[in-house]
Amino acid sequence: MTKEIIKFEHVSKKFGKSLVISDLSFVINRGEFITVLGSSGSGKTTTLKMINGLEKATSGNITVGDKNLEKSNLVDVRRHIGYVVQSIGLFPHMTIAHNIAVTPNLLGWDQEKIKETVSRLLNIVDLNIEDYGNRYPAQLSGGQQQRVGVARALSANPPVLLFDEPFSALDAITRQKLQEEVKKLHKNLGNKTFFFVTHDINEAFYLGDRIMIMNRGKIEQFDTPMTVIKYPKTKYVSDLINTVREKQALWEKLK
Template sequence: MADQPTSGVPIELRKVTKAFPGGGEPAVRELDLDIPAGEIVVLLGPSGCGKTTTMRMINRLIEPTSGDILIGGQNSRGIDPDRLRRHIGYVIQQAGLFPHMTVAANIAQVPKMLGWDKQRIAERVDELLELVGLEPGTYRDTYPRRLSGGQQQRVGVARALAADPPVLLMDEPFGALDPISRERLQDELLRLQDDLAKTIVFVTHDVDEALKIGDHIAVMQRPGHIVQYARPAEILTNPANDYVEQFLGAGSSMRLLRLTKVGDIELDQVLYASEDADAQELRADIERDGRGYALITDGMRRPLRWIGRDHLEGREGPVGATGDAITGTISHRMTLQDALEELLNADTDNVPVVGRRQAYAGSLSLATVQNAIAAIKARERERRLRRVEAQ
């Protein structure tokens, strides 16, 4: 990828309505939605609730009957539809690759339309194949029919990213895959998003998928309106009404543990410093902190080493390469259940948590997870109590 890939932009839907001729009530009715830049927003709901129609109105594959859609602050009605679509990546179920074209030719479609030269296109194709985990030498000249379903979807994602668009639309992209391939591609998408920070609108009817990948979830109901828009943890612990609760299914603390993300809980904040920090000043900070150790990070705040008081005894000048190498990190997008497994296999009591572009966001310990579980149980009890009182 380029050193500075294009980051996502905000999307705003203002009183957007879509009524099809002879279709009775509108498919989408006066829908308001703010999609933050660089986040994955999931449109979740049953068939016929308007989620795919809503997504397709963003790139004007379907024109709104009324209302406005702003992309990066610009009204989409004022942008030529072809130009708009070339700057919005689009991924559909079963990839939608052209069967008579090689993988490279499929990925190159939009860059060719934009007038890129052959060398730049070839470099971009190889770059994207590596990004989605496909070896360019093996897959560049392969035809789609020779790929598995999961590999085709990876190519579909690469094609959508080819011109480095700020916005990515994904319409049930993993719905036709087997459970193992589906989970792997969900993980791959989250890994890519941490590096690329695109604005992603993702359509699904699968609750677990929405809870796993969404930064925010818009739960939709017929006819085309949003009944709750919130972060996954809030939707799980505080559903807006009976419809949301029934759509989510029976809740339990174990399900919350499996689907709550590390980034949704309060993390430990271990003292950290850069490699050029003064050794004796850091030793004094460690003494004051009371833990007896600190985390050393690079210039991008990525975790490198644990360092203790003993490492700094008698050392003058910058910390440099002193300390013990980090043996593993936990992604802020990892579920608490997966994080718990990582902690049980870790060499240290604390494991650094990394966020966007692998930057240090805090640390996790067994005690942190235990506190999170206790908080989840407390929220569950409060929710049940509110339901009883409401009856």
């Protein structure tokens, strides 16, 4: 097994005539927690979607695990990559237990194994099957639904999990709790790779082993939090970090 799990080589993406990603190259290793920051429209979601083939690269090469996406069955690739989005995307007419079991059912697991997995996954995200398994998504709070989203993404035991602003609709306290949980989850799961898009700078610096900072379809910097803070590579990155410093100064003034 190689150390690398996701590799982009000179990837570009056009929508019609508009070039939204140009010449993107990077490597992510197994087990890394990557956070992705950048302005609205900078190409974060597009990049994330290209990892699981929801969007197709216009040119360049993408490798996930040992698969070149160009040559792979994308439905198969998608089933092996967990995906958590802001809008949660639970099926409203299915119970929580059924929502988590969607992929295991598609993969044809036996019902005993599915039940055991659903129960275990609910425990992992601090819910339990007795109280929550038979409820419908609308009967859960936003934060609880988001936990179910994480449990569902883990259901097929994927090596890679993609998160697209999963906590942005939540209040600050719930959000902080889920950040701590997701960090713990990553640690406990061991060798899983998380690719986590967020607009929240503090979230990105708290969670990421490395932070990918994007602007206008390019990577401005892709480094550890400490390196980004100590050695911002571009003006865009230093401006971004200064927004945090300015906020801190405001808090100090209010004390």
